[in-house]
Amino acid sequence: MRFMKSLRYALRGILYCINTERNMRFHTVAAFYTLLFSPFFHLGALGYAVLFLTIGSVMSAEVFNTVTETQCDLVSSTFSGGVRSVKDLAAGGVLLRAVFAAGVGVCLFAKPACIAAGWQWLTDRPLLLVLLAGSVVAAIVYVLLGPPAMRDRLRAFRCRKSY
Numbered sequence: 489m490r491f492m493k494s495l496r497y498a499l500r501g502i503l504y505c506i507n508t509e510r511n512m513r514f515h516t517v518a519a520f521y522t523l524l525f526s527p528f529f530h531l532g533a534l535g536y537a538v539l540f541l542t543i544g545s546v547m548s549a550e551v552f553n554t555v556t557e558t559q560c561d562l563v564s565s566t567f568s569g570g571v572r573s574v575k576d577l578a579a580g581g582v583l584l585r586a587v588f589a590a591g592v593g594v595c596l597f598a599k600p601a602c603i604a605a606g607w608q609w610l611t612d613r614p615l616l617l618v619l620l621a622g623s624v625v626a627a628i629v630y631v632l633l634g635p636p637a638m639r640d641r642l643r644a645f646r647c648r649k650s651y
């Protein structure tokens with residue numbers, strides 16, 4: 489029971505980060521598509537281990553960046569040189585991980601033969617290709633607006649339709 493409670497609090501924290509931080513939403517989408525297409529690249533156990541570590545390290549860095557920003561905003565709502573340094577440092581930490589994650593991505597996925605095979609597999613299945621295009625549009629809306637704004641707009645749209 490205690491464990492379930494702790495798990496709920498932790499999930500609430502991750503959800504808060506997704507709802508409030510556009511960068512976190514971008515990381516979730518990037519991780520989703522990376523894992524979705526990973527079978528085309530025959531990564532093997534070690535490749536997947538590196539991939540999971542990389543995704544986890546970028547996302548947890550974003551969570552800790554949000555922790556830092558929230559703490560700073562609680563401590564000082566006005567301009568402060570100290571707050572600026574602390575926030576810039578936390579953002580720099582995320583940037584470093586994201587840049588090196590891109591390097592890991594190049595090492596794991598820069599395989600022209602696998603990319604060509606994956607593209608061929610998709611173009612042989614036009615319905616899947618259309619679904620993929622639709623999911624990309626939905627993902628862009630999700631990254632830009634976030635779940636709460638999407639929910640509010642959907643509700644407003646439904647209300648308008650019922651009049």
Ligand SMILES: Nc1ncnc2c1ncn2[C@@H]1O[C@H](COP(=O)(O)OP(=O)(O)OP(=O)(O)O)[C@@H](O)[C@H]1O
Pocket residue numbers: 509511553557564565566567568569571572573575576579
């Ligand atoms: N109270 C403050 N005093 C001084 N500078 C600040 C303050 N708040 C924010 N800044 C500056 O603005 C930048 C952006 O801070 P903000 O809290 O808006 O984060 P954000 O836009 O959500 O950033 P991120 O994209 O890293 O999540 C900080 O890195 C810092 O340079």
